[in-house]
Amino acid sequence: MRNFDYQTPTRLIFGKDVVEKKLKGVMEQFGKRVLITYGGGSIKRSGLYDQVLQILQDKEIYELPGIEPNPKFNPSVLDGVRICKEKNIDVILSVGGGSVLDCTKAIAGAACSDADPWDIVTSKVPTLKAIPIVDIITLAATGSEYDSGGVISRTETNDKLAYFSPHVFPAVSFIDPTYTFTLPVMQTLAGVADCINHIMEQYFCGEHIMMNDAFMEGAVKSLVKNVKTVLEEPENYDARAEIFYATTLGCNGIYSLGNSHSGWPMHAIEHALSGHYDITHGVGLAIVTPRWMRHILQATTGQLHEQVVERITSFGNHVFGTDTPEESIQAIHDFYEGIGIPMTLQEVGIDDSRIDEMARHIAQNEGLDKAWVPLHEEDIAAILRDCQVAMNN
Amino acid sequence: MRNFDYQTPTRLIFGKDVVEKKLKGVMEQFGKRVLITYGGGSIKRSGLYDQVLQILQDKEIYELPGIEPNPKFNPSVLDGVRICKEKNIDVILSVGGGSVLDCTKAIAGAACSDADPWDIVTSKVPTLKAIPIVDIITLAATGSEYDSGGVISRTETNDKLAYFSPHVFPAVSFIDPTYTFTLPVMQTLAGVADCINHIMEQYFCGEHIMMNDAFMEGAVKSLVKNVKTVLEEPENYDARAEIFYATTLGCNGIYSLGNSHSGWPMHAIEHALSGHYDITHGVGLAIVTPRWMRHILQATTGQLHEQVVERITSFGNHVFGTDTPEESIQAIHDFYEGIGIPMTLQEVGIDDSRIDEMARHIAQNEGLDKAWVPLHEEDIAAILRDCQVAMNN
Numbered sequence: 001m002r003n004f005d006y007q008t009p010t011r012l013i014f015g016k017d018v019v020e021k022k023l024k025g026v027m028e029q030f031g032k033r034v035l036i037t038y039g040g041g042s043i044k045r046s047g048l049y050d051q052v053l054q055i056l057q058d059k060e061i062y063e064l065p066g067i068e069p070n071p072k073f074n075p076s077v078l079d080g081v082r083i084c085k086e087k088n089i090d091v092i093l094s095v096g097g098g099s100v101l102d103c104t105k106a107i108a109g110a111a112c113s114d115a116d117p118w119d120i121v122t123s124k125v126p127t128l129k130a131i132p133i134v135d136i137i138t139l140a141a142t143g144s145e146y147d148s149g150g151v152i153s154r155t156e157t158n159d160k161l162a163y164f165s166p167h168v169f170p171a172v173s174f175i176d177p178t179y180t181f182t183l184p185v186m187q188t189l190a191g192v193a194d195c196i197n198h199i200m201e202q203y204f205c206g207e208h209i210m211m212n213d214a215f216m217e218g219a220v221k222s223l224v225k226n227v228k229t230v231l232e233e234p235e236n237y238d239a240r241a242e243i244f245y246a247t248t249l250g251c252n253g254i255y256s257l258g259n260s261h262s263g264w265p266m267h268a269i270e271h272a273l274s275g276h277y278d279i280t281h282g283v284g285l286a287i288v289t290p291r292w293m294r295h296i297l298q299a300t301t302g303q304l305h306e307q308v309v310e311r312i313t314s315f316g317n318h319v320f321g322t323d324t325p326e327e328s329i330q331a332i333h334d335f336y337e338g339i340g341i342p343m344t345l346q347e348v349g350i351d352d353s354r355i356d357e358m359a360r361h362i363a364q365n366e367g368l369d370k371a372w373v374p375l376h377e378e379d380i381a382a383i384l385r386d387c388q389v390a391m392n393n
Numbered sequence: 394m395r396n397f398d399y400q401t402p403t404r405l406i407f408g409k410d411v412v413e414k415k416l417k418g419v420m421e422q423f424g425k426r427v428l429i430t431y432g433g434g435s436i437k438r439s440g441l442y443d444q445v446l447q448i449l450q451d452k453e454i455y456e457l458p459g460i461e462p463n464p465k466f467n468p469s470v471l472d473g474v475r476i477c478k479e480k481n482i483d484v485i486l487s488v489g490g491g492s493v494l495d496c497t498k499a500i501a502g503a504a505c506s507d508a509d510p511w512d513i514v515t516s517k518v519p520t521l522k523a524i525p526i527v528d529i530i531t532l533a534a535t536g537s538e539y540d541s542g543g544v545i546s547r548t549e550t551n552d553k554l555a556y557f558s559p560h561v562f563p564a565v566s567f568i569d570p571t572y573t574f575t576l577p578v579m580q581t582l583a584g585v586a587d588c589i590n591h592i593m594e595q596y597f598c599g600e601h602i603m604m605n606d607a608f609m610e611g612a613v614k615s616l617v618k619n620v621k622t623v624l625e626e627p628e629n630y631d632a633r634a635e636i637f638y639a640t641t642l643g644c645n646g647i648y649s650l651g652n653s654h655s656g657w658p659m660h661a662i663e664h665a666l667s668g669h670y671d672i673t674h675g676v677g678l679a680i681v682t683p684r685w686m687r688h689i690l691q692a693t694t695g696q697l698h699e700q701v702v703e704r705i706t707s708f709g710n711h712v713f714g715t716d717t718p719e720e721s722i723q724a725i726h727d728f729y730e731g732i733g734i735p736m737t738l739q740e741v742g743i744d745d746s747r748i749d750e751m752a753r754h755i756a757q758n759e760g761l762d763k764a765w766v767p768l769h770e771e772d773i774a775a776i777l778r779d780c781q782v783a784m785n786n
Contacts, residue, residue: 001634003408005415008401014651015396022398177394210618211639214611215604222603241394245651246604254647258407258638 001209001258007166008252010146014175014245016237019048019136024055026172030132031090035083037064037104039096043138046182052095052136062087064107067096070274070281071103073121073154080107081117084131094135094170098142101135102150105168108133120163121152127165134172138179140243141191141282143198143250145173153275158361160275175248177240185231189341190282191247192227196220196332197285198250201264204311205256205372212256217318219246219255224319227339262372266292269380271366272358279348286341287348290333291386296373297325308373333391345387355384394602394651400559401645403539407568407638409630412441412529417448419565423525424483428476430457430497432489436531439575445488445529455480457500460489463667463674464496466514466547473500474510477524487528487563491535494528495543498561501526513556514545520558527565531572533636534584534675536591536643538566546668551754553668568641570633578624582734583675584640585620589613589725590678591643594657597704598649598765605649610711612639612648617712620732655765659685662773664759665751672741679734680741683726684779689766690718701766726784738780748777 013022027034034056043049053061062083067076083089084107094104108130110117115125137145144150149164180188203216222242229239249255269292270284293312300308309325316328320335337343345351359381362368368375375383406415420427427449436442446454455476460469476482477500487497501523503510508518530538537543542557573581596609615635622632642648662685663677686705693701702718709721713728730736738744752774755761761768768776 001408001631001638003411005404005406007404011398011400012650013398015394018396209635209638210615211608211612211635214614215608218607218611219604221607225603238394241651242602242604245394245602257405258634 002207002260004253004257006253006257008146008169008254010169011172012146012175012248013172014248015241016176016178018174018176019051019055023052023136023174026134027056027059027091027093030134032060033062033087033090034059035062035064035080035087035089035092037067037080037092037094037096037100037107039065039067039069039100043095046179048095048136048138048179052093056093062089067100067103069099070151070153070160070278071099073106073118073152074156076103077106077110077117077121077152080104081110084108084111089131091132091134094133095138097137097139098144101133101137101144101170102142102152104133104135105130105144105148105150106152106163107131109163109165109168118154122161123163127167130165130167133168133170134174135170136174136176139183139187139191140177140180140240140247141194143195143247143252145170145175146248147251149251151271158275160271173248175244177237177244180240180244181235185340186280186283188227188230189339190280192223192243192282193286193336193341194282195247195250196223197266197282197289199255200289200315201262201267202256202259203315205260205262206307207260208311209258212259213314213318216255217315219249220319222246224335231339260372263366263368263370265368265371265373265375268362268366268368269383272362273345273350276354276358277348277350279350283341283348286336287343287345287387288383289336290329290391291383293329293332294386295379295383297329299379300373304373330391337392344390345384352385352388355381359384395600395653397646397650399646399650401539401562401647403562404565405539405568405641406565407641408634409569409571411567411569412444412448416445416529416567419527420449420452420484420486423527425453426455426480426483427452428455428457428473428480428482428485430460430473430485430487430489430493430500432458432460432462432493436488439572441488441529441531441572445486449486455482460493460496462492463544463546463553463671464492466499466511466545467549469496470499470503470510470514470545473497474503477501477504482524484525484527487526488531490530490532491537494526494530494537494563495535495545497526497528498523498537498541498543498558499545499556500524502556502558502561511547515554516556520560523558523560526561526563527567528563529567529569532576532580532584533570533573533633533640534587536588536640536645538563538568539641540644542644544664551668553664566641568637570630570637573633573637574628578733579673579676581620581623582732583673585616585636585675586679586729586734587675588640588643589616590659590675590682592648593682593708594655594659595649595652596708598653598655599700600653601704602651605652606707606711609648610708612642613712615639617728624732653765656759656761656763658761658764658766658768661755661759661761662776665755666738666743669747669751670741670743672743676734676741679729680736680738680780681776682729683722683784684776686722686725687779688772688776690722692772693766697766723784730785737783738777745778745781748774752777
């Protein structure tokens with residue numbers, strides 16, 4: 001078991017009607033000037049936007065709308081930083097999914113620095129403090145509501161970077177599973193795939209701890225079962241709640257304290273895909289996952305190969321009841337395909353023309369040569385090429 | 394799934410040599426005047442006391458030694474409060490097991506109030522702030538290092554009360570599993586029993602969530618396996634570390650977010666036992682556990698009985714591989730007996746002379762009539778009487 005240094009100070013307020021019950025009281029502890037950040041119009045259509053303005057009617061409200069899925073440094077982060085500095089914002093209220101919150105974190109950190117915001121996002125300049133963040137999270141996916149990181153894209157350079165600082169943990173996260181009742185199906189699916197992958201990145205490592213294994217296997221099993229339930233019954237509260245609960249814990253480390261960390265190779269590969277093509281992150285992850293598993297099974301030897309076999313077999317056995325590593329890999333693929341996720345790159349509009357470019361970009365920027373199973377440029381290219389080929393033939 | 398409002402701000406610094414590596418840096422964020430609280434001489438014999446003084450040589454150090462197992466309001470809490478007020482203490486460093494830390498929490502809260510310290514401990518007067526707490530926890534048992542509560546005894550009245558306040562979460566907890574290498578065997582066993590029972594109190598409830606179930610079953614399974622390992626190999630680091638990890642998470646709620654809470658009936662019963670007789674808490678819990686299970690299996694009917702059967706069966710099945718509720722109950726008993734815990738009250742020197750008195754005390758003070766399976770005075774007396782009778786005949 002590895003040493004660890006863990007802290008997640010965020011307060012989670014989870015359940016039905018928690019915004020109505022507790023948002024006003026929570027916001028009282030911060031100052032008067034509130035920046036509300038959000039994405040498209042869904043929070044206006046759902047009535048959440050009006051509800052929040054009503055609850056905060058005593059505050060001085062500023063707004064940053066239009067934050068993109070795969071949030072962009074330019075214009076969103078830059079606009080947010082400008083508003084925070086001009087208006088001397090006391091607290092940022094992020095209303096929306098993980099992209100809105102990721103963008104909000106970058107704004108909160110960069111707004112407290114005189115440095116170029118890009119230098120904050122790239123950690124060239126350290127984040128020393130941040131504007132307090134409260135969020136109302138409306139999508140069960142990234143776990144951004146319970147971690148200290150975010151992913152920011154810069155279109156000009158095809159960069160998709162992870163930004164981390166202990167100062168950008170949300171102070172309070174409001175999580176009401178009923179917000180997910182009316183999500184488009186593909187958003188539910190992509191969110192579940194995102195979370196399953198977060199857990200797999202933590203599960204697949206060289207050491208493992210009995211209770212972590214059980215926790216992660218249980219969480220994936222819960223996601224697999226409950227996503228099928230909500231496809232049948234979109235307003236099944238308990239199923240939506242279990243999904244949101246699993247996703248919330250996805251990225252702050254609680255699933256795997258004391259595990260070694262393997263470098264999150266599937267995320268690294270997918271970040272290049274969605275950085276180059278702007279596809280949905282969770283869908284990209286679902287496509288990459290079984291190909292990465294197959295590659296590490298085939299490309300390893302000796303003791304590392306034994307570890308790989310053990311992990312893939314154990315994962316499949318506990319989640320899907322499979323016996324062999326090959327069955328485990330096929331089972332995760334078939335599960336994703338069965339719930340309706342497109343499972344080749346062609347289906348999401350990506351051909352093979354930029355594979356070498358993406359593989360080089362990943363190899364140069366993501367440090368995967370130091371992952372649990374090291375990946376070099378040719379490994380990454382092989383995995384991406386395999387993502388072109390259907391797995392059920 | 395129930396609504397929940399969860400926050401645990403404590404920083405966990407876990408692993409080999411963490412005190413040497415990080416205590417000095419951590420203590421720099423607080424002021425100069427440090428009260429060190431501790432129990433008997435074990436931290437002096439182990440060298441930890443000298444190490445801490447060496448690391449804190451620039452600080453102004455005060456000491457409260459001699460804190461009891463089952464820590465006493467009088468003299469320990471009162472002495473600590475007096476020192477904090479007289480010396481204007483900036484931070485309290487608790488060095489020892491859960492009893493030392495529990496006592497430290499009461500001191501930290503009461504020292505910031507003009508109210509009678511007993512009124513703070515009983516929550517008659519609310520705790521509005523507390524002196525910051527850092528701890529070096531040397532026993533894997535109570536989970537006090539990661540929660541906001543403590544148990545305080547007042548000998549004059551046979552009271553054993555739980556004190557809670559969000560202000561008494563430790564700021565930082567140092568957890569080095571190597572400290573447990575040289576523990577007396579019975580302390581290791583009692584700590585494991587304490588943690589298993591913490592988990593069972595959270596597991597046995599009317600609703601359950603797939604990933605919570607898996608997490609809790611995995612943690613108990615880990616404890617069952619790893620305690621057997623350390624009985625053979627007291628210095629097996631990974632086994633000691635897994636035990637400490639499971640116990641640390643025991644009481645802050647992370648095992649069971651969204652579960653309903655059942656009133657911790659086994660703890661309520663055991664608190665009266667150790668309040669009246671000063672036995673080891675974990676041993677008392679081990680004795681009570683299978684009798685409580687048997688009682689709720691026999692005393693319930695209808696839908697509640699079905700729930701009871703499901704929970705007991707599921708617990709035994711996942712942890713011990715048993716099939717029936719009776720086998721599950723026998724398995725937890727036999728596990729405890731097999732590792733060497735005395736499993737009747739006679740073996741720990743308690744006869745039946747005060748059973749009615751204890752049952753009345755519990756029924757009047759613990760609210761178990763509102764537990765998941767409600768317990769009245771006659772139920773509690775029956776359970777305590779059953780604790781007199783050996784279960785393997």
